[in-house]
Amino acid sequence: MNKTKRLASLIMTGILAVSIASGCAAQKTEAGSAASTDNSEAQSSDNKTAEKKKVTFVLDWTPNTNHTGVYVAQDKGYFSDEGIEVEIVQPPEDGAEMLVGANKAQFGVSFQDSMLPAVAGENKIPIEAVAALVQHNTSGIISLKGKGMDRPKGLEEKKYATWDLPIEKAMMKQVVEKDGGDFSKVELIPSTVTDEVSALKSGVVDAIWIFYGWAGIATEVAGLETDYFSFKDIDPVFDYYTPVLIGNSDWLRSEPDTAKAFLSALKKGYEFAEENPDEAAEILLKYAPELDETLVKASQKYLSKEYKADVGRWGYIDPARWNAFYKWISDNGLFESEIPENTGFSNEYLPQ
Numbered sequence: 001m002n003k004t005k006r007l008a009s010l011i012m013t014g015i016l017a018v019s020i021a022s023g024c025a026a027q028k029t030e031a032g033s034a035a036s037t038d039n040s041e042a043q044s045s046d047n048k049t050a051e052k053k054k055v056t057f058v059l060d061w062t063p064n065t066n067h068t069g070v071y072v073a074q075d076k077g078y079f080s081d082e083g084i085e086v087e088i089v090q091p092p093e094d095g096a097e098m099l100v101g102a103n104k105a106q107f108g109v110s111f112q113d114s115m116l117p118a119v120a121g122e123n124k125i126p127i128e129a130v131a132a133l134v135q136h137n138t139s140g141i142i143s144l145k146g147k148g149m150d151r152p153k154g155l156e157e158k159k160y161a162t163w164d165l166p167i168e169k170a171m172m173k174q175v176v177e178k179d180g181g182d183f184s185k186v187e188l189i190p191s192t193v194t195d196e197v198s199a200l201k202s203g204v205v206d207a208i209w210i211f212y213g214w215a216g217i218a219t220e221v222a223g224l225e226t227d228y229f230s231f232k233d234i235d236p237v238f239d240y241y242t243p244v245l246i247g248n249s250d251w252l253r254s255e256p257d258t259a260k261a262f263l264s265a266l267k268k269g270y271e272f273a274e275e276n277p278d279e280a281a282e283i284l285l286k287y288a289p290e291l292d293e294t295l296v297k298a299s300q301k302y303l304s305k306e307y308k309a310d311v312g313r314w315g316y317i318d319p320a321r322w323n324a325f326y327k328w329i330s331d332n333g334l335f336e337s338e339i340p341e342n343t344g345f346s347n348e349y350l351p352q
Contacts, residue, residue: 052085053258058096059088060109063288064214065299066133066243067109068280069307073269075283082261088287096246101125103248106255107262109133111242112325112344113167119344120326121336126249129345131263131315133243133270134213134306140230142216143207144200150227152234153181158206161191161199166334168209175234197222211242213303214295221295240325241317244345252349264351267314270307277304315350 059067070088073079079086092099096108097118102125110118110129118125141160143149149158152175162169173183193199193208196215200208201224210216212228219226232239245266252259273280281300285293308314319342326339 052080052083053255053261054085054087055079055107055258055262056087056089056105058091058099058105058108060091060096060111060243062090063284063291065281065284065296065303066213068273068284068300068303069133069266069270071269071284071287072272072280073265075286076269076272078265078268079262082265084258084262084265086262097125097127100246100248101127103251105248106251106259107245107247109243110246112240112244112322113242115244115246115344116167116326116329116335116339120339127246127344128249128252129241129244129317130247130252130259130347130349131245131266132241132317133245133315134241134303135309135311135316136306137232137239137242138213138230138303138306139209139211139242140228140233141207142196142200142210142212142219142226142228145225145227147206147227149207151229152176152179155207156181156185157187159187159189159204160207161193161205161209162188163192163209164188164190167329170332170334171231171238172209175231175238178235197224200224200226213306214299217299217302218295221292221298237324237328239321241322241345244317245315247349252346256349259349260351263315263349267351270314273300274304274307277301280304313350313352315347317345317347319345 057070063071074086074088089105091108095110095114096105097110097115099105100108101118110127112129115127115129117123118127141149141152141155143158147158148154155176160172162172169188172186176183176186189205191199191205193205196208196210197219199205200219208215212230216226216228245263247259277300278297281297284300285291285296311318322345323341326343329335330339
């Protein structure tokens with residue numbers, strides 16, 4: 001989590017002036033002419049480097065396959081091709097939203113549910129989602145196979161590892177009750193599970209909320225047989241956007257061309273990962289060698305089909321889906337005030 005990838009720009013000054021001046025002399029030797037040409041090209045290259053826009057990108061957690069397109073764009077030079085120099089950093093304790101809101105990072109990774117307090121209400125800060133990194137919500141509930149939790153009602157009398165968050169528990173209540181169950185019969189165990197395989201095997205908890213593209217794939221790699229149901233399959237209102245790319249709203253308004261160039265490069269990175277999952281996984285491992293290779297490659301194969309999924313345009317955020325989830329939050333009294341439509345997102349900066 002503390003590992004940070006930084007790229008340093010090369011800036012050359014001063015010494016080129018003499019060479020260029022000498023190259024302007026009326027009489028030149030062939031060697032002198034060649035030297036002048038080389039120096040002129042070096043000056044041109046140096047100017048391009050000096051003109052690159054600097055952008056800081058903050059992750060939401062340690063590097064994983066949600067982020068592969070970012071690392072591909074960095075490694076393949078897509079950012080550089082757009083005249084941008086990108087620094088990828090780890091998030092602070094208070095999350096990517098605060099860093100982006102303070103313009104210490106221009107872009108970052110967040111989630112539609114958890115970013116709500118930052119984009120609405122009395123304490124909002126200048127951030128907004130500008131692209132969907134994964135097109136559909138791939139989260140749901142996992143349990144050991146054959147324990148009866150392949151559907152929400154089966155959670156009755158079982159131990160669910162809860163983060164004890166209002167939106168989380170309201171979602172759980174709705175899916176359980178929609179399936180004819182009694183949520184009051186679900187045993188809530190406050191727990192932040194970091195190793196789903198060990199937690200399920202030990203029986204400390206029976207059911208865990210996971211993102212299948214990483215934790216679900218990890219159970220497959222470990223050979224653990226599981227049951228799983230997805231929130232979006234139980235109720236379409238829960239097909240919200242998670243994760244998303246967020247940007248600093250003030251910076252976006254002042255640097256729209258740079259923002260569009262950044263997103264253009266990022267699109268290339270994610271589309272490369274979509275079409276070349278094995279090579280993209282190798283690139284991620286190059287930047288995060290501490291990750292398990294087998295897990296990364298299996299996860300990449302899964303997520304490469306989810307970046308755009310059934311939507312032809314990378315990064316597109318469907319206003320109807322976005323608004324439906326925030327309306328559900330408002331209707332259930334889970335936020336301090338009513339959330340206006342189209343709060344917290346924009347498709348304005350996406351490439352066509």
